Amino acid sequence: MSFTKDHLLGIEPLSPTEITTLLDLSEAYVALNRSSEKHGTALAGMTQINMFFEASTRTQASFELAGKRLGADVMNMSMAQSSLKKGETLIDTALTLNAMHPDLLVVRHGSSGAVNLLAEKVNCAVLNAGDGKHEHPTQALLDALTIRRKKGRLHRLCVAICGDIAHSRVARSNLILLGKMENRVRLVGPPTLMPKGVEEFGVEVFDDMRAGLEGADVVMMLRLQRERMDGGFVPSEREYFHRYGLDAEKLAYAKEDAIVMHPGPMNRGVEIDGAIADDINRSVIQEQVEMGVAVRMAAMDLLARNLRRKRERARLREAAAHG
Amino acid sequence: MILYFHNARLIDPEAGEDRLGSLTLEGGRITALDGDCPAGAEVIDCAGKCLAPGIVDMGVQVGEPGAQHKESLRSAGLAAAKGGVTTLVLRPDTDPAIDTPEVLEYVTRRAMARTPVNIRAMAALTRGREGREMAEISFLLDAGAVAFTDGARVVRDTKVLGRCMSYAKGLGALIIGHPQDPGLSEGACATSGKFASLRGLPAVSPMAERMGLDRDMGLVEMTGVRYHADQITSARSLPALERAKRNGLQVTAGISIHHLTLNEFDVGDYRTFFKFTPPLRSEDDRRAMVQAVADGLIDVICSMHSPQDEESKRLPFEEAAAGAVGLETLLPAAMRLYHSEGLSLPQIWRALALNPARLLGLPCGRLAVDAPADLVLFDPDAPFVLDRFALMSKSKNTPFDGARMQGRVLATYVAGACVHTQEKADA
Numbered sequence: 001m002s003f004t005k006d007h008l009l010g011i012e013p014l015s016p017t018e019i020t021t022l023l024d025l026s027e028a029y030v031a032l033n034r035s036s037e038k039h040g041t042a043l044a045g046m047t048q049i050n051m052f053f054e055a056s057t058r059t060q061a062s063f064e065l066a067g068k069r070l071g072a073d074v075m076n077m078s079m080a081q082s083s084l085k086k087g088e089t090l091i092d093t094a095l096t097l098n099a100m101h102p103d104l105l106v107v108r109h110g111s112s113g114a115v116n117l118l119a120e121k122v123n124c125a126v127l128n129a130g131d132g133k134h135e136h137p138t139q140a141l142l143d144a145l146t147i148r149r150k151k152g153r154l155h156r157l158c159v160a161i162c163g164d165i166a167h168s169r170v171a172r173s174n175l176i177l178l179g180k181m182e183n184r185v186r187l188v189g190p191p192t193l194m195p196k197g198v199e200e201f202g203v204e205v206f207d208d209m210r211a212g213l214e215g216a217d218v219v220m221m222l223r224l225q226r227e228r229m230d231g232g233f234v235p236s237e238r239e240y241f242h243r244y245g246l247d248a249e250k251l252a253y254a255k256e257d258a259i260v261m262h263p264g265p266m267n268r269g270v271e272i273d274g275a276i277a278d279d280i281n282r283s284v285i286q287e288q289v290e291m292g293v294a295v296r297m298a299a300m301d302l303l304a305r306n307l308r309r310k311r312e313r314a315r316l317r318e319a320a321a322h323g
Numbered sequence: 324m325i326l327y328f329h330n331a332r333l334i335d336p337e338a339g340e341d342r343l344g345s346l347t348l349e350g351g352r353i354t355a356l357d358g359d360c361p362a363g364a365e366v367i368d369c370a371g372k373c374l375a376p377g378i379v380d381m382g383v384q385v386g387e388p389g390a391q392h393k394e395s396l397r398s399a400g401l402a403a404a405k406g407g408v409t410t411l412v413l414r415p416d417t418d419p420a421i422d423t424p425e426v427l428e429y430v431t432r433r434a435m436a437r438t439p440v441n442i443r444a445m446a447a448l449t450r451g452r453e454g455r456e457m458a459e460i461s462f463l464l465d466a467g468a469v470a471f472t473d474g475a476r477v478v479r480d481t482k483v484l485g486r487c488m489s490y491a492k493g494l495g496a497l498i499i500g501h502p503q504d505p506g507l508s509e510g511a512c513a514t515s516g517k518f519a520s521l522r523g524l525p526a527v528s529p530m531a532e533r534m535g536l537d538r539d540m541g542l543v544e545m546t547g548v549r550y551h552a553d554q555i556t557s558a559r560s561l562p563a564l565e566r567a568k569r570n571g572l573q574v575t576a577g578i579s580i581h582h583l584t585l586n587e588f589d590v591g592d593y594r595t596f597f598k599f600t601p602p603l604r605s606e607d608d609r610r611a612m613v614q615a616v617a618d619g620l621i622d623v624i625c626s627m628h629s630p631q632d633e634e635s636k637r638l639p640f641e642e643a644a645a646g647a648v649g650l651e652t653l654l655p656a657a658m659r660l661y662h663s664e665g666l667s668l669p670q671i672w673r674a675l676a677l678n679p680a681r682l683l684g685l686p687c688g689r690l691a692v693d694a695p696a697d698l699v700l701f702d703p704d705a706p707f708v709l710d711r712f713a714l715m716s717k718s719k720n721t722p723f724d725g726a727r728m729q730g731r732v733l734a735t736y737v738a739g740a741c742v743h744t745q746e747k748a749d750a
Contacts, residue, residue, distance in 0.1 A: 012521070091637055111639030112523035113593030132641070133523030169523060176521075196526060197517030 003302045006310065007119045007126040010135035011176045019177065022298050023145050023154070029294040029301075030145075033069070042301040043072035046103035051093075052129070053079040053109040058264060058289070059129050059138075063106045066296035072104065090114060091121055098122040103307060104300055107131075125303035127296075133169055138299060139263055140173035142291040144181070146284050147218055149291075150259050155182045160212050160254070162188040163222035163244060163271050164233075166195045170263045171222055175203060188212035189244060192233045193224075209244050213253040221246055221262045221272050237270055247273040251282070259284045325349045325364035326739065331700070334375035335690040336672035346374060348696035351738035355692060369700060372733060375672050376688050377409025377697035378653060379679040381577060382445075382499075382553060383628040384646070385411075386717075387433065388426070389418025393718050394630035396430070399650065400438025402715040404743040406651040407699035407732040408626075410441040410687060412679070415452065416474035422447035422458045424466035431467060439742035440735075441697065443683065445470040448487050448498060454478040457487050460496055469683040472499035472553065475600045477535065479505050481542070488546040497549045497682065502535035502560065503601060512641050514602045518587050524640060529557030529604060536560050540567045543574060551682060552576040555621055556601050558611035565620055575682055577623035580649060580656045583613055585722060595636045595643035596722045599627075613664045616674055623682065624674040626653040630718030648716045652723050658703055658730030668703065696739035705731040 002021040005013065014022075032040060048067040052060050060076060067074040079093070088096075090109070097105070098121070105126045107115045112132030119126040130136040148154040159178050165171045165187050178185050185203040187194065198205055206212030213219060224240065234240045246260065260276055260283045268274040277283050328346040333356070335341075347355040347364065360366060380403070386393040403411050413430065415421035421430060427444055434442035446468035450456045460471060471491060477500075478484040484500075491498050511527035513519035519526035536552060540563060543550045555564060555576040567574045581599055586606045590597045597603060604612075615621040629646025636643050649656075657675060660666040680688030687697045711724040735743040 089634070089637070090639065109639070111641045113641075114639035116592050117637075117639055131523070132639075135523070166520075172521065172523065195520035196515035196528070197520050200517040201520075 004306070006303070006306055008137055008299050008303060009116055009119060009126065009128045011137045011140050011173045011180070012135070014180070016180050019141070019144065019180065022141060022295070022302060023148060025298040025301060026141070026145050026291070026294045029297040030291065033290070033294055038069050040070045040297070043067060043070035043104070043304055046072045046304060047101065048072040048074045048104040048106065048300070049097055049102045050074065050076045050106045051079055051097070051108070052077070053107070053114075054130070055080050056108055056129070059108065062289070062292045063127075063129060063296050066293050066300060067104070069293070070297055070301060072300070090118060094118045094121050098124070103304065125307050127299060127303070130169055133167055133172070135173045136169040137173050138292065138296050139170050140177040141299065142288055142295040143174055143220065143261060143263070144177055145291045145295055146261065146288050147259070150284055151217060156184075157217040158184045158186065158215060159218040159220060160186040160188050160216040161220045161222065162209065162212065162246065164193045164224045165189050165198070165222070166193045167225070168222050174220065175201065179203070186212050186216065190234055209250055210253045213250060216254040216258055219246065219251065219254055219258055219260050221260065223263065223265065223267060224271050226267070241270055245269070245271055245273060246276055248276065251276060258282070261285065261288060264289070324739070325361050327360045327364040327366045328374055328700075329360065329366055329368050330371060331369035331374040332371055333690055334373050334668045334672050336376065336669045336677040337689050337691065339669045341668050343371070346690065348739045351696055353690065353692055353694050353696050356690065372700060372702050373668065374698060374700050375668070376676040376690055377699050377735065377737065378407050378675045379410040379412065379683070379685065379688050380408045380628065380650065380653065381412045381623055381625045381679040381683070382414050383411045383626065383650065384414045384416060384630065386630060387417065387430065393632050394716055395437070396434045396442070397437040398715060398717045399628070400434070400440055400442075402648070402650040403438070403440045404735050404737075405715050405732060405748060407654045407701060407735050408440060408650055409697035409699065409735060409737050410443060410680070410685065411438070412469060412683065413442065413444040414474050415445050415447040415472065420447045420452045421445070422450050422452065424459065424462045427463060427466045427468060440737050441687070443467070443469045443685070445472050445499065447471070448473045449478060449483065452476050454480060454483060457490060460491055461494055464494060464496055470497040470499050470551070473501070475501050477501055477503050477505040481538065485542050485545060488542050488548040488550075492546050492548040495549070497551060499551045499553050500539045502532050502539055502552050502555065504531040504534040507531035507534070508601070512598055512602060512645070513590065514587050514604050516587070516605065518590075522590070522593070527602070529559050529608060532557050532601060533559045533563055536563050540572065540574070543567070543572050547573070549573040551623070554578050554582065554601060554627065555615075556582040556604050556612060557608050561611065561615055561620060568620070575622040575678070576620070577625055578612055578616065578621050579627035580624055580653050581627070581647060581722060583609065583616065583624065584656050584659050585609070589722065590640075593640040595638065595640055596647060596720050596724070598640060598643055598645045599647065600645040613660060613666070616660070617666050617670055619673070622674060622678040624657060624671070625679070626650055630716055631720045632718055636720055647720050647722050648714065648718050649721070650716065651714050652709065652721055652728070654699070654701060654732060655709075655728040655730035656723065658728070661703060662729055696736055698736040699732055700734040701730060701732045703730050705729065707731060
């Protein structure tokens, strides 16, 4: 078996083989999603709970659709306005849900490591849909799938990740994944938005965006949250766009066939020029959204297989013990 | 009663000696070293095991008043006796804080009735540890406070701290600071670097400690007060500390045993029992700190005993409480310095007993005639696996759970009375 994990908590624990297995299966789901019969049965009979402690529209919708297309019963819980307000701890909430016997738990939380903590306390498969500034593994996987389809490979590419690296879980998962698959990763942004210790990451760091984009195959833009632009980390929105916003002039430094990616939601005119985002020859932003559903289907499918196998083994052990 | 310890490996931090000998005690005091066995004495054959001054643990948090469910004076006292700690020096970060002579008297009176070991208390430097108004330093000294500190809360206002120091200087009081730039370290729960960045944890540079120390050293130079830094944990702070000492300032520094034996990677997958204030440092820093203890640049090793219940720890790392219990693991953890880092037992005991006692003006911490008979008899080699649920502390938050350790306390004596023996504890 080339995918052995019980949970998908991050890219860090995955092996290159596991990443490839997941992407290969995703391809099949891309085809399924493009057909008019969009139904699989991989999760038939299973219950999927989406627990979002942070508001999310896109990721939650993508996970919901992925689960439904594979035949799971999907329940959405917006934890932002629920029991946590009443003082219940994360663990208690998890145990309450665990008692309802879900099979897949999709969790987003504002604290790094919160999803790992939760995964220790429940006996179903847990998928990390973003935890604090730690990881967002399905985003990195969908980005990888998009790159592989557009570039024909996922190795020996030069990928420039630009913007607010320090606060971005997307950037972390992506740079880990791209590194594992043996790509050349560049981080581009002002020093205030670079994580500490970045020089030990095995990446190249650029303060100047034009130098950072020089010869890149892939330009990955990150969202910059508006509250970080008011003088705290960068002086102003317009100065940021001037130096780090992706426009045609800066993109010209990248390879001619370089693709432009963005995890969304975009701030047009802040980190990316609207014309670039809409350029169907360069921008793959819509395709990323499409790949998101397929990758999440594949991830849940693989975890469900492992879960079934684990339960079957436990059942056999029990039968042997009593027999 | 007269006790005669025979065939003991005496650890004398004052003379820097580690040798076989005998020790006689009577009436709560040490009466002879290498003397003959007095008539009528109870003879204890130490079988070559170590006999050292009892540990003076500077900076123990007990939840009394305010959080008895985490640790009471009684449970802390039992833990101390089991860990070879004969003098508990309480931190004032209780609720309410120990910031008036009344609270101080309440705590010491309750402690005397409930704990088998000596108890001394530090008092808050400012009222409510809020960093605004001076506590009644003179009254608190009269009530028995051995030092003044706001614990891990930094007095942000430099003018307030400067005045506290001037006033304390006039009274000869010792001030204990927490060197840390409060702005930089706010909200941080890890040391900045690759590990914290990949874990996505809010982090602070070790430079914040140096900056805090630099500020405090400036104030010490202005006021001439006696100053002790509670924890120096980063190599970047050492030159500043060394300079201050060389310039004749009355400055000393401590470190928790956790920062000497663990590093940032021990946090692993967000293990909250490894969350400390300041956070665990890099391995380079840890090794520099071990060397600083060996050189005597860092004077004191303490447990920074901080009991936390399960609810405070079973949270996402950022939200979890910091600190660990340490009274019972201080000695075996310190043995790692002996077994793996090449420190001698007298060197270690200088930091565990002699220096803290001197700093606080206590007569203990020495193996000398007429010194109080506060002693610990221990086997530095005995191996065991730590089970956190076997701890005497009410709280079980130790980073050493499941760890293989060496060094067991065989018996603890306070003022000549045996307050713990391993046989009784095991029975």
